[in-house]
Amino acid sequence: MKSIQPIPITNENFARWGQVVRLPDADPNAVQVNQGTAQKFSHLAEFINLRPASTDSANPNPTLTSATANIAIFKCYKPVETSTFGIKLLERHSYSSQMFMPMGGDGNGSFIVVTAENGPDDKPVLSTLQAFRCNNTLGINYKPNVWHHPMIVIEKPVQFMTITHESGVALEDCEEYWFTKESGSEGGVAALIQLVQ
Secondary structure: OEEEOOEEOOOOOOOOOEEEEOOOOOOOOOEEEOOOOEEEOOOOOOOOEOOOOOOOOOOOOOOOOOOEEEEEEEEEOOOEOOOEEEEOEEEEOOOEOEEEEEOOOOOOOEEEEEEEOEOOOOOEOHHHOEEEEEEOOOEEEEOOOOEEOOOEEEOOOEEEEEEEEEOOOHHHHOEEEEOOHHHOOEOOEOEEEEOOO
């Protein structure tokens, strides 16, 4: 069974999967706003919707249902309390980015992000599984079609504000892939993520 040690997430090592959303150390394009009481940092991630907006009358792909941004909160209230975590499934959003931004992050809580490449059979490639450790001051933004595991929260609960373009068509919005013995897993567990550093 594959055992994966999560690595600290950086802009560079996560670039193939999406973007890390964080306050930049320095940004020459930052501007003063709100009468000089705040600084605005723009374009920290590329948020993509590959489906037409509901108001697009010239829909180039009529087989796809139009989608709108869903701003939601995921309350991850049950941290994992074991030293390892078994990966049994991955999911993807074929037509939309998906952003997770911790709310009220104080740097004392962590979460694990797990990703994998898409294979020629349009399923996740088990050998490409990667895991990243993030503290709760960082957000992440998945590119469309990136296989990933639902959030794995450790240490303490974390609430995330999320944004995903959704149409209400289940398979267009979120596709799940459950690992089975045939897909190279042992009893449905494809890999073990090491949660203790």
